[in-house]
Amino acid sequence: MPQDKGLVLIVEDEAHIADLERLYLTRDGFGVHVESDGRAGLAAVRRLRPVAIVLDLGLPGLDGVEFCRRLRDGGDWTPLLMVTARDEEADRIVGLELGADDYLTKPFSPRELAARVRTVLRRAAGPPGEPVLTIDALTLDPSRRSVHLDGRPVELTTTEFNLLAYLMRHPGQVFSRAQLQAHVWGYADYRDGRVVDVYVSQLRGKLRDASPIRTVRGVGYSADPT
Missing domain, CATH: 3.40.50.2300 (Response regulator)
Known part of the structure; x- marks a missing residue:
C-alpha cells in the first residue's frame, strides 16, 4: 500500500x-x-x-x-x-x-x-470551508486553526482547539461529558469523564475571563456569550 x-x-x-x-x-x-x-x-x-x-x-x-x-x-x-x-x-x-x-x-x-x-x-x-466563529471578543477560524482574543493569538493544543470549536459551533447548547467525548474525541469512555474536565480547565486558564464555557451542574458544558 x-x-x-x-x-x-x-x-x-x-x-x-x-x-x-x-x-x-x-x-x-x-x-x-x-x-x-x-x-x-x-x-x-x-x-x-x-x-x-x-x-x-x-x-x-x-x-x-x-x-x-x-x-x-x-x-x-x-x-x-x-x-x-x-x-x-x-x-x-x-x-x-x-x-x-x-x-x-x-x-x-x-x-x-x-x-x-x-x-x-x-x-x-477540521471541516473545509467553515466560517469564522465568534463569541464576544473571542474568534476561532477553523480553516486556519487559529484562535484570537481581542485580536491577540491564543496558542491551543489540537484537542483544546477542537473542544472549543465544537462548543462554539453550538452556542447555548448544553452537552454532557459523554456527548463531548463522542463528538470531539470520536469515542465515549463513560468511566473517564474527567478527561473533558481537564480540557475545559485548560481552556479556561488560557482564555481567563473571556472563556465562553459555562458549567451546567449535573449536566455538562456549553458555550455562551456574556
Missing part, C-alpha cells in the same frame, strides 16, 4: 510493540519512523516533521512526560497520542494536561491505535 498519508513517529522502547504499531500504521497508508528513547524521538520530530506522534510514557532516560513537556514548551503542536502501561488516572491526566491529544492504555488493539491516529488527524484538519 502506498504510504501517502504522511509520516507517523513512534517513540517506543519495547521492540515488539513498536513493530506491531509500525505494521498496522503502514497497512493504513502511513509512513512510519521508530525511535526507542525520548531524546532521539525529540530530535526526530525536529528532523522529520511527522504528521502525528505515538508516544510511550514509560520511556527510559527522557520519559514520555518530559518529552511531551519539552515538545509543547517549544511550540510544537503536532498531534500526539500517548500510550501507557499504567492504568492510573493520574498518569493519563498529567499527559493530557501537558498537551497530549489522546491516550491508549496497554494492552491495546493495534487496529484501535491506527483508528485513533486517523481520528486525531481528522480532528486536527
